Amino acid sequence: MKLAERAQRIEPFHAMDITRRAADMIARGERVVTLSVGEPDFGAPPLVREAMREAMDGRPLAYTPAMGSPALRRDIADFYRARHGVEVDPARIVVTSGASAALVLVIAATTDVGDEVIMADPSYPCNRQLVESVGGRAVTLATTPASRFQLDRDLVAGAWTERTTSVMIATPSNPTGTSLPFGELDAVCSLARERGAWRIVDEIYLYLSDPPVDGRPPRSVLEVDPDAIVINSFSKYFGMTGWRLGWAILPEGLVGPVERLAMNYFLCASAPAQIAARAAFHPDSLALCEDRRLELVARRRIVLEGLARIGLPVGVDPDGAFYAYFDVTGTGLDAGTFCERALVSAHVSLTPGRDFGPATADTHVRLSYASSREDLAEGLARLERFVAAGCPAGDDD
Numbered sequence: 001m002k003l004a005e006r007a008q009r010i011e012p013f014h015a016m017d018i019t020r021r022a023a024d025m026i027a028r029g030e031r032v033v034t035l036s037v038g039e040p041d042f043g044a045p046p047l048v049r050e051a052m053r054e055a056m057d058g059r060p061l062a063y064t065p066a067m068g069s070p071a072l073r074r075d076i077a078d079f080y081r082a083r084h085g086v087e088v089d090p091a092r093i094v095v096t097s098g099a100s101a102a103l104v105l106v107i108a109a110t111t112d113v114g115d116e117v118i119m120a121d122p123s124y125p126c127n128r129q130l131v132e133s134v135g136g137r138a139v140t141l142a143t144t145p146a147s148r149f150q151l152d153r154d155l156v157a158g159a160w161t162e163r164t165t166s167v168m169i170a171t172p173s174n175p176t177g178t179s180l181p182f183g184e185l186d187a188v189c190s191l192a193r194e195r196g197a198w199r200i201v202d203e204i205y206l207y208l209s210d211p212p213v214d215g216r217p218p219r220s221v222l223e224v225d226p227d228a229i230v231i232n233s234f235s236k237y238f239g240m241t242g243w244r245l246g247w248a249i250l251p252e253g254l255v256g257p258v259e260r261l262a263m264n265y266f267l268c269a270s271a272p273a274q275i276a277a278r279a280a281f282h283p284d285s286l287a288l289c290e291d292r293r294l295e296l297v298a299r300r301r302i303v304l305e306g307l308a309r310i311g312l313p314v315g316v317d318p319d320g321a322f323y324a325y326f327d328v329t330g331t332g333l334d335a336g337t338f339c340e341r342a343l344v345s346a347h348v349s350l351t352p353g354r355d356f357g358p359a360t361a362d363t364h365v366r367l368s369y370a371s372s373r374e375d376l377a378e379g380l381a382r383l384e385r386f387v388a389a390g391c392p393a394g395d396d397d
């Protein structure tokens with residue numbers, strides 16, 4: 001039987017592969033510190049868990065409309081009004097199985113065979129795979145610490161061709177935890193808008209970024225580009241990774257196409273998760289999530305100090321999310337070998353740069369500091385001994 005070409009071509013998400021290996025080692029009784037997975041250890045806010053228990057009270061929990069529960073979409077629109085001062089018609093919001101399904105829908109709705117989608121290198125690996133799986137071309141532009149590992153207007157303008165249909169940005173970014181300065185985001189979006197291209201802005205880590213100096217909440221692209229496509233999720237800020245719930249905000253013209261795709265691909269996102277997620281916007285839940293953000297800032301400090309002590313440079317300090325992206329060239333190893341040895345020999349799981357694009361594939365490693373302070377301290381101590389010993393190969397290497 002014939003396997004589809006796209007299935008043969010698709011690459012694994014190495015972070016998930018390495019985390020599965022770490023889990024296997026833990027199951028065998030080995031003490032592994034898992035710093036490879038982008039998943040906060042806090043769990044959903046208590047009010048959300050309570051709402052989930054109530055949702056399980058015998059209700060039929062039928063399908064919701066394909067675009068999502070009207071009540072949750074209203075709550076999301078209210079949240080944008082309160083946080084960003086922008087009016088979003090709930091009809092433009094689609095609730096999805098995580099940001100992942102939002103990305104699938106948006107890319108399917110906007111990308112034809114041969115279309116070019118510009119994105120930063122390094123950036124979130126699934127974006128490249130999703131674009132290529134619909135026959136599009138992921139145009140990955142090498143970035144450096146000088147541009148905070150983000151796109152800028154000149155870089156985007158230089159890569160533009162008549163096949164360019166979208167620019168994808170995640171701010172803050174995975175794997176670097178660095179934001180695109182808001183003025184530059186505006187400039188990149190203006191350029192794409194002037195040239196008739198979609199702006200797909202992933203704000204999944206936006207509420208986990210440091211507030212600007214004026215003390216206002218971090219700004220959404222919708223404040224300057226109301227027709228940008230915004231991707232977001234309950235996974236990270238609300239600590240609800242396994243609940244599989246996210247959303248996209250669509251420009252008017254995409255609502256009908258995305259609704260038809262959503263009906264065919266998914267029918268709808270999980271009904272109980274949608275009911276419970278409404279409690280995420282309760283002021284008590286939001287206050288708790290803000291405390292958790294501050295805890296992540298404290299963890300970031302521990303990690304940056306630890307990496308500096310070990311001699312593993314972070315080219316540009318993260319200002320959000322929960323990732324530090326450090327350079328391992330000083331160890332004499334490529335990033336893949338460094339991660340392999342760190343797992344086998346030091347029992348610390350990390351994600352090699354090759355997940356995030358060719359530019360830093362061999363040179364950089366992502367550490368997720370979404371784990372507890374104790375785990376971070378232990379993981380850093382192990383890495384310090386490992387590097388001081390010359391990064392020895394472990395038994396299985």
Ligand SMILES: Cc1ncc(COP(=O)(O)O)c(C=O)c1O
Nearest residue numbers: 098099100124170174233235246
């Ligand atoms: C930038 C970015 N976008 C989207 C996702 C997908 O998140 P989810 O499907 O859990 O909402 C992730 C997950 O790590 C991510 O880092």
